[in-house]
Amino acid sequence: MVSRPPKGSTKKRIIESAKKLFAEQGYQKTTVMDISRQAGLSEAALYDYFQGKEDLLLTIPDLWVAELIGGLEEQLFGINGAFNKLRKYLWWYLKRVEASPLDAKIVYLFLKTNANFMKTDVYANVRAFYGYLIDIFEEGKRSGEMKSELNPYIARDIFVGTMDHIVTRWLLKDRSYPLFENLEELFDLMTDAFRPLSAHS
Amino acid sequence: MVSRPPKGSTKKRIIESAKKLFAEQGYQKTTVMDISRQAGLSEAALYDYFQGKEDLLLTIPDLWVAELIGGLEEQLFGINGAFNKLRKYLWWYLKRVEASPLDAKIVYLFLKTNANFMKTDVYANVRAFYGYLIDIFEEGKRSGEMKSELNPYIARDIFVGTMDHIVTRWLLKDRSYPLFENLEELFDLMTDAFRPLSAHS
DNA sequence: GGCAATCTCCTAATGCTATTAGGTAAGCTG
DNA sequence: CAGCTTACCTAATAGCATTAGGAGATTGCC
Numbered sequence: 001m002v003s004r005p006p007k008g009s010t011k012k013r014i015i016e017s018a019k020k021l022f023a024e025q026g027y028q029k030t031t032v033m034d035i036s037r038q039a040g041l042s043e044a045a046l047y048d049y050f051q052g053k054e055d056l057l058l059t060i061p062d063l064w065v066a067e068l069i070g071g072l073e074e075q076l077f078g079i080n081g082a083f084n085k086l087r088k089y090l091w092w093y094l095k096r097v098e099a100s101p102l103d104a105k106i107v108y109l110f111l112k113t114n115a116n117f118m119k120t121d122v123y124a125n126v127r128a129f130y131g132y133l134i135d136i137f138e139e140g141k142r143s144g145e146m147k148s149e150l151n152p153y154i155a156r157d158i159f160v161g162t163m164d165h166i167v168t169r170w171l172l173k174d175r176s177y178p179l180f181e182n183l184e185e186l187f188d189l190m191t192d193a194f195r196p197l198s199a200h201s
Numbered sequence: 202m203v204s205r206p207p208k209g210s211t212k213k214r215i216i217e218s219a220k221k222l223f224a225e226q227g228y229q230k231t232t233v234m235d236i237s238r239q240a241g242l243s244e245a246a247l248y249d250y251f252q253g254k255e256d257l258l259l260t261i262p263d264l265w266v267a268e269l270i271g272g273l274e275e276q277l278f279g280i281n282g283a284f285n286k287l288r289k290y291l292w293w294y295l296k297r298v299e300a301s302p303l304d305a306k307i308v309y310l311f312l313k314t315n316a317n318f319m320k321t322d323v324y325a326n327v328r329a330f331y332g333y334l335i336d337i338f339e340e341g342k343r344s345g346e347m348k349s350e351l352n353p354y355i356a357r358d359i360f361v362g363t364m365d366h367i368v369t370r371w372l373l374k375d376r377s378y379p380l381f382e383n384l385e386e387l388f389d390l391m392t393d394a395f396r397p398l399s400a401h402s
Numbered sequence: 403g404g405c406a407a408t409c410t411c412c413t414a415a416t417g418c419t420a421t422t423a424g425g426t427a428a429g430c431t432g
Numbered sequence: 433c434a435g436c437t438t439a440c441c442t443a444a445t446a447g448c449a450t451t452a453g454g455a456g457a458t459t460g461c462c
Contacts, residue, residue, distance in 0.1 A: 010410080026316050028229065032449060044451080045411050053449070113310040115227050118373075154387050158363045165362025172319075186355050193393040211439080233420060245422080246440050254420070 011049045013039045018056050023102040027057060027110045057110060058120050064103035065125045068096050072132060082140030087187060089136065090163060091180075093129075097167055098179050105171050108164075130160055140194065147196040155194055162190055212250045214240045219257050224303040228258055228311045258311060259321050265304035266326045269297050273333060283341030284395075288388060290337065291364060292381075298368055299380050306372050309365075331361055341395065348397040356395055363391055 017038035021030040032053055036043045050056045075092045079085050097104040107126075111117050133156045140146030166186070170179050218239035222231040233254055237244045251257045276293045280286050298305040308327075312318050334357045341347030367387070371380050 029316075031447085041410095042412055043449080044413080047450070048410070109314040113227075113314055115230075151383070151386055151390070154383060154390055157366055157387065158359065158391050161364070161366025162359045162362035165358055165365060182352070182355060185352055186358065189352070189355055189394050190359050191394075193390050232418085242439095243441055244420085245442080248421070249439070 010039070010041070010045075014041070014046055014049055014056070015060055019060050019102045019106065022057065022060070022110060023105045054114075054116070057106070057114070058116065058122070061103045061107050061111065061122050064096075064100050065107070065122045065129075068093070069125045069129050071096075072129065076132075082136050082143060082145045083191060085136050085139075086133075086159070086191060089133070090159075090183070090187060093163065094167070094179055094183070097170075101171065101175055104167065108168055108171055130156065133159055137194070144196065146194045150194055158190060162186070211240070211242070211246075215242070215247055215250055215257070216261055220261050220303045220307065223258065223261070223311060224306045255315075255317070258307070258315070259317065259323070262304045262308050262312065262323050265297075265301050266308070266323045266330075269294070270326045270330050272297075273330065277333075283337050283344060283346045284392060286337050286340075287334075287360070287392060290334070291360075291384070291388060294364065295368070295380055295384070298371075302372065302376055305368065309369055309372055331357065334360055338395070345397065347395045351395055359391060363387070 014035065018030070018035045021034050021038060025034075032043050032046060035053075035056070036046045039046070046056075050059065072089070072092070075088055076085050079088055107122065111120075111122065117123050134152045137146060137150060137152035137155050141148055141150055141152075166179070170177070215236065219231070219236045222235050222239060226235075233244050233247060236257070237247045240247070247257075251260065273290070273293070276289055277286050280289055308323065312321075312323065318324050335353045338347060338351060338353035338356050342349055342351055342353075367380070371378070
């Protein structure tokens with residue numbers, strides 16, 4: 001063997017290759033040979049690192065989602081007020097999506113529809129991430145920033161549903177326009193109904 | 202040949218079999234043999250009716266979506282007021298989803314992520330269906346029911362995003378709870394911000 | 403240094419699956 | 433009844449994920 005790649009880099013190379021190809025061509029149309037060629041390996045070698053093609057798909061966003069949830073507390077730290085936290089939450093999430101669109105595409109387009117997704121760490125992390133919203137709504141109700149009758153679970157459905165919709169469309173349209181377009185207006189319209197009756201912006 | 206099935210029924214039988222199997226096991230894990238066996242045919246005979254497995258997937262929801270958009274005008278006919286129309290729109294859509302969960306599952310989980318989806322009639326119909334909302338928001342603004350600064354496209358994003366989220370979760374959770382649970386409250390919270398400043402419910 | 407264990411990668415099956423080739427028998431049409 | 437069409441079949445073919453089995457390099461231990 002002439003030269004060997006640095007230790008531990010092969011697994012990363014496989015992940016990067018698969019990520020790129022899945023996002024470009026879709027999961028089904030990408031073959032294991034495509035991935036291994038791109039990574040500079042034989043097909044069989046890939047199986048020393050992953051159990052198979054599906055395992056690879058399920059593993060790809062691990063790091064991205066872990067960082068997403070891990071960074072959330074840091075991002076919200078020191079921010080005062082439920083609406084300010086909500087705003088930061090949305091902006092930070094979209095920032096992460098914008099920074100790693102390939103990961104986002106895989107989570108949104110291929111993973112969420114996979115039958116085994118619900119068994120993965122990624123799913124648990126996504127749930128935890130969305131669960132944070134409940135705390136923010138509870139806090140808003142306690143402080144009086146949000147109306148006392150607000151049902152936090154319903155508010156979360158609206159918030160998450162809208163957020164996911166924005167991201168999904170952006171990804172399906174191949175990121176051909178700025179993700180943050182009109183975001184202020186959207187945020188205000190979406191969250192205005194959470195305020196007490198007398199305090200609409 | 203002992204007995205032959207009624208004329209024209211074979212195509213329907215294939216569609217029904219595929220629909221059931223795709224919804225149960227997913228698109229990838231369903232084989233053409235599964236489908237043809239369920240329909241009482243050989244694999245090859247299926248290719249006299251469809252170009253292939255993907256064509257079959259793309260064809261399945263044609264009828265459902267056509268009925269969805271076709272029935273919308275009839276449903277909204279005679280209803281007075283933008284909020285009343287919006288409410289009817291949501292209720293009727295969810296009613297259709299509840300009545301044909303297999304079609305809905307295929308559209309939501311397998312079709313929307315398919316690269317060729319955007320080229321299908323189903324996609325055009327879905328767009329037309331969502332486009333209706335813009336008219337409703339314009340009408341609401343004109344009549345004064347909705348606030349004059351309302352951006353109809355942003356309002357649509359919130360409405361569609363939330364609606365899709367509700368449906369997707371219900372389908373992923375295998376329809377284990379009533380789809381219409383808490384819907385009144387959700388509708389009110391989601392649309393309240395569309396009203397003029399002085400008129401919150 | 404020598405040697406066994408381990409790591410990293412390979413070539414060559416294997417077996418499943420979508421799709422196609424080519425054919426047969428029943429009904430329909432003139 | 434001869435030819436055509438319809439609806440279906442059996443038997444390839446070709447692509448792909450996955451596995452078997454092994455070769456050469458590297459590492460750890462004496």
